[in-house]
Amino acid sequence: xxxxxxxxxxxxxxxxxxxxxxxxxxxxxxxxxxxxxxxxxxxxxxxxxxxxxxxxxxxxxxxxxxxxxxxxxxxxxxxxxxxxxxxxxxxxxxxxxxxxxxxxxxxxxxxxxxxxxxxxxxxxxxxxxxxxxxxxxxxxxxxxxxxxxxxxxxxxxxxxxxxxxxxxxxxxxxxxxxxxxxxxxxxxxxxxxxxxxxxxxxxxxxxxxxxxxxxxxxxxxxxxxxxxxxxxxxxxxxxxxxxxxxxxxxxxxxxxxxxxxxxxxxxxxxxxxxxxxxxxxxxxxxxxxxxxxxxxxxxxxxxxxxxxxxxxxxxxxxxxxxxxxxxxxxxxxxxxxxxxxxxxxxxxxxxxxxxxxxxxxxxxx
Numbered sequence: 001x002x003x004x005x006x007x008x009x010x011x012x013x014x015x016x017x018x019x020x021x022x023x024x025x026x027x028x029x030x031x032x033x034x035x036x037x038x039x040x041x042x043x044x045x046x047x048x049x050x051x052x053x054x055x056x057x058x059x060x061x062x063x064x065x066x067x068x069x070x071x072x073x074x075x076x077x078x079x080x081x082x083x084x085x086x087x088x089x090x091x092x093x094x095x096x097x098x099x100x101x102x103x104x105x106x107x108x109x110x111x112x113x114x115x116x117x118x119x120x121x122x123x124x125x126x127x128x129x130x131x132x133x134x135x136x137x138x139x140x141x142x143x144x145x146x147x148x149x150x151x152x153x154x155x156x157x158x159x160x161x162x163x164x165x166x167x168x169x170x171x172x173x174x175x176x177x178x179x180x181x182x183x184x185x186x187x188x189x190x191x192x193x194x195x196x197x198x199x200x201x202x203x204x205x206x207x208x209x210x211x212x213x214x215x216x217x218x219x220x221x222x223x224x225x226x227x228x229x230x231x232x233x234x235x236x237x238x239x240x241x242x243x244x245x246x247x248x249x250x251x252x253x254x255x256x257x258x259x260x261x262x263x264x265x266x267x268x269x270x271x272x273x274x275x276x277x278x279x280x281x282x283x284x285x286x287x288x289x290x291x292x293x294x295x296x297x298x299x300x301x302x303x304x305x306x307x308x309x310x311x312x313x314x315x316x317x318x319x320x321x322x323x324x325x326x327x328x329x330x331x332x333x334x335x336x337x338x339x340x341x342x343x344x345x346x347x348x349x350x351x352x353x354x355x356x357x358x359x360x361x362x363x364x365x
Contacts, residue, residue, distance in 0.1 A: 090161050094200050097141045097159040102252070103201040105136060108188055110145040112327060113207055114152040119327070122334050123207045124156060129341065132214035143191060145184065163191065185245075185275045186267050193260040196252045206246035208321040208330050210337050215303070215317040219249050223296035224256045230307040230322055232300045239283045241297040244305065245276045246320055255293040262287055306333065306359040313344050313354040324362030332361040 088096070098104045113119040120142075127133045127140070141159045144150035153160035188204075195202050203215070220226055220236065228247035233240070250256050263279060270278050282288065283295070304310030305320035319337050321330040336357040344351065 088161075090163075090194075091198055093141055093159050093161050094195065094198065097139050098200060099139055101201070102199060103139070103203070104195070105140045105203045105205060106143060106192070106195065107140065107205050107207045108143045108145060108184075108191075109149045109153060109207055110184075111148040111152075114144075114149040116152075117331075119207050119330065119334070120152070120156070122210065122331070122338065126210035126212060126338060126341075129338070129345070130210075130212045130214075133211045136211070136214060145187075163187075182272075182274050186264065189260065189264045189267075189275050192250070193257065193264060196250065196257045196260055199252050201251045202249070204245075204248045204250070205318070206320065208334065209247055210319045210334060210341070211317070212319060212341055213317040218298070218302045218317055220296040222294060224251050224253060224294045225259060226250070226296040226298065228298045228303045228305070228318075228320065229300055230305065232297065232308065236296050236299065238297065239295060242307075243276065243279060243297065244307070244320065244322055245279065246305075246322060247298070247303055247318060255291050258291045259288065259293040262291075306362045309356050309358065311354060313340070313356075314350045319358075321362065324359065329361040329364070333358045336360060 094104050107123070109120055124137070127137045138158065140157070141161060142153045142157055144153050144160055144162045147162065150160055150162035192202065192204060205211070226249040228244045229241045230244045231242040235241070250260075262285075263275070263282065266278050266282050267273075267275070270281060273281070300308040301310050301312055301315055302317045303320070304316050304318070305322040307323035310316035310319065319334075321334050324330050324333065340357050
């Protein structure tokens, strides 16, 4: 009786333990499933909030255990470099834009010329419809003289650089030969000196110049400093041509660097003159001969303007709104230049006689 009772009791305890074990296994399974579910949820939420951050799985337990732990600082160095586009310095922009022989095309821009339907739009349009000029746009660096010009430039073009001009507000239209105009011109000469010192050749072009053909084949094979003219008298070596600083090609070397430094310094001797007039005062100075800088001057057949329009639209490379004061007048007549050019492109044969519609408004000056 006692033996049977003991056996029965032992059997009951065994079943109870087995039952408890099964229950314990189920509870552990539930806990594991719950933990894995929480883990997956946290991972999804974390990746949603911080898609570019790498989650350290080894620290996941502590993250779940301490929900009040601070989240990664998005401003810290841990953030992926892809989330912030670094601001390039001027030399880096020049390097990105330069040709294989380290040549860049540079223009300057302020807010007045950067407004929609203003000169900058016409400038870019001329590259798009010119012959052989589309591929040159990637070599154009636009130096912006105020934040709004930089903002607009960045919307339309790749290589834009905002130069600090804290002393003077260059955003508005600068009337020819006014004090702010003179400061803007000399800031330009200073900047171009720096470009040469960094080892880059450049074409400088005003933004009121329409690029109708690739001008590179028309550059002189020799000559450190090459300059456009308001009026060209037939001799590219003659410094008495009426020069215009709106279009220049300069090779970077010791001679050109010394010349630009001398040119910039000479402004102190002629405080009321802009860069072009000062050039005319110093071009016969003995120092120019001493440094040995070789100068050439462009024929207006290839590099024309409103002062002296190109005589042959079959050859013209650029057209400049020179001899024209006032933004509205420039806009009116440069639109006519592009209209003339589009009509020319639509012709099936080269024209024999060139007749420009310009200057019109600018002729009133």
